[in-house]
Amino acid sequence: MCLGIPAKIVAIENDYFGRVDYLGTKIRVNLSLLDQVQVGDWVIIHAGFAITRLKEEEAQETLNLLREIATGEKTDL
Amino acid sequence: MEELRQEEITSALLKTIKKKIKTIGRRVRIMEVCGTHTMTVYRYGLKNLLEEAGVELLSGPGCPVCITPDEYHEIVIDLLTKRDKMIVATFGDMTRVPTSRGSLQTAVPAPSSFLKIVYSPIEALQLAQNYPDYEIVLFGAGFETTIPSLAFTIKEAQARSLRNFSLLAACWLIPPPLRAILESGEVGLDGFLYPGHVSAIIGSAPYRFIAEEFKIAGAITGFEPNDILLGIIATLDQIINGIPEVAIEYCRAVSVEGNPKALALMAEVFEVKDAFWRGLGFIPQSGLTLKNQFEEFDTLKRFSLNLIPSKKSFNPACRCGEVLRGLIQPTQCSLYERLCRPESPYGPCMVSFEGACLIYYKFGQRGKS
Ligand code: SF4
Numbered sequence: 483m484c485l486g487i488p489a490k491i492v493a494i495e496n497d498y499f500g501r502v503d504y505l506g507t508k509i510r511v512n513l514s515l516l517d518q519v520q521v522g523d524w525v526i527i528h529a530g531f532a533i534t535r536l537k538e539e540e541a542q543e544t545l546n547l548l549r550e551i552a553t554g555e556k557t558d559l
Numbered sequence: 560m561e562e563l564r565q566e567e568i569t570s571a572l573l574k575t576i577k578k579k580i581k582t583i584g585r586r587v588r589i590m591e592v593c594g595t596h597t598m599t600v601y602r603y604g605l606k607n608l609l610e611e612a613g614v615e616l617l618s619g620p621g622c623p624v625c626i627t628p629d630e631y632h633e634i635v636i637d638l639l640t641k642r643d644k645m646i647v648a649t650f651g652d653m654t655r656v657p658t659s660r661g662s663l664q665t666a667v668p669a670p671s672s673f674l675k676i677v678y679s680p681i682e683a684l685q686l687a688q689n690y691p692d693y694e695i696v697l698f699g700a701g702f703e704t705t706i707p708s709l710a711f712t713i714k715e716a717q718a719r720s721l722r723n724f725s726l727l728a729a730c731w732l733i734p735p736p737l738r739a740i741l742e743s744g745e746v747g748l749d750g751f752l753y754p755g756h757v758s759a760i761i762g763s764a765p766y767r768f769i770a771e772e773f774k775i776a777g778a779i780t781g782f783e784p785n786d787i788l789l790g791i792i793a794t795l796d797q798i799i800n801g802i803p804e805v806a807i808e809y810c811r812a813v814s815v816e817g818n819p820k821a822l823a824l825m826a827e828v829f830e831v832k833d834a835f836w837r838g839l840g841f842i843p844q845s846g847l848t849l850k851n852q853f854e855e856f857d858t859l860k861r862f863s864l865n866l867i868p869s870k871k872s873f874n875p876a877c878r879c880g881e882v883l884r885g886l887i888q889p890t891q892c893s894l895y896e897r898l899c900r901p902e903s904p905y906g907p908c909m910v911s912f913e914g915a916c917l918i919y920y921k922f923g924q925r926g927k928s
Contacts, residue, residue: 512679512681512708512711514711514820515707515708515711515818515820515821515824516818516820517820526756526759526812528704528705528708528756529650529678529679529680529701529704529705529708530678530679530680530681530682530708531679531707531708531711533704533707533756533759533760533818533821534756534759534760534812534813534818535812536811536812537810537811537812538811540810540811541811543810544786544789544808544810544811547789548565548568548572548785548789549568551568551571551572551575551792552567552568552571552572554571554575555570555571555574555575
């Protein structure tokens with residue numbers, strides 16, 4: 483089950499494990515599927531593993547695209 | 560991230576979709592492959608809004624609990640009920656799938672055996688260490704999102720020299736059933752919304768054949784309502800331009816090449832095999848089995864068992880197979896709601912949170928407007 487809710491890395495324990503803040507709860511997750519995870523990174527958790535890192539720049543791009551469409555539709559009227 | 564949910568933006572996106580449908584000049588049918596997408600579509604009332612805009616969304620085979628056939632369950636139910644000192648560890652949803660032998664949850668374990676629900680496969684390793692004189696069978700079902708965690712678990716079992724641990728791998732690859740659905744021609748599709756987190760692992764390349772060979776449009780998309788709508792817009796644009804591709808609309812989490820570390824781990828531990836899917840039947844090169852160097856951790860080899868397609872289904876009237884192929888809506892099943900409900904499921908699609916029947920039951924009748 484992948485809800486796709488982002489979690490923020492709050493601590494790195496060792497090569498394999500770290501802690502994330504997931505909706506306000508601190509949970510222990512396995513970080514071995516990602517390279518060079520750092521405290522402060524946003525990740526997606528699935529079955530106790532961080533499976534991908536969320537890229538801020540790209541997230542911003544999507545938001546810009548959404549804003550563009552929203553403004554476009556407004557001026558269209 | 561809040562903005563991804565803004566309703567104002569949602570209605571602007573829907574307007575854009577309407578216009579594009581007008582340009583295309585007909586209704587468009589898109590399959591959302593992932594159960595979590597199905598959830599977003601219903602939870603936020605997008606299903607009806609899109610219907611009005613001219614886009615029909617169909618749910619696909621994107622629920623690992625739903626497509627794992629009964630024979631896997633029967634094997635673990637047998638192990639649990641007939642063998643002493645057996646611990647079957649699995650994800651919660653898997654324990655409630657009804658088969659002709661009951662479900663893992665209703666099965667009565669042998670006197671010293673028990674069932675353990677785990678959230679992460681690595682918990683099974685801890686069980687193996689805590690219960691050295693028990694056999695631990697991890698019944699691991701999943702797509703490419705889950706498979707790397709199973710691969711990690713197997714490598715750890717080897718590193719820790721565990722002698723009482725094995726995996727019954729119900730591991731499924733997403734691109735092959737999409738080919739099977741297209742080749743069968745049962746359902747006319749104009750596009751796919753590809754699963755966001757399977758794609759975070761495999762990237763976009765494995766879907767390319769869909770655009771190139773079948774000329775079907777599609778986009779990898781995220782799980783917010785506006786993510787889904789962006790994915791649909793990208794798909795419609797491809798239809799308008801006549802250039803199908805695999806767009807990545809979830810670029811904050813997905814790259815073209817996927818997650819190389821996870822892919823390498825999967826390839827190190829598993830090899831691809833032909834497999835039977837519930838509802839879809841035999842699909843070449845669609846499943847995974849442990850490689851020879853890990854065979855001591857293979858439940859089937861460890862207990863000399865074979866996966867023989869189950870003849871008896873718990874309820875032949877259950878139409879999960881057709882639901883999973885996008886052929887019918889859950890409400891078209893005669894058992895839906897009357898007999899089959901979340902508290903008394905007749906098929907896996909009513910069990911799993913990613914199952915179309917359960918999602919429909921919970922959110923189906925609810926439009927947002
Ligand atoms: S409603 Fe129940 S019985 Fe019918 S297809 Fe869905 S899960 Fe199967």
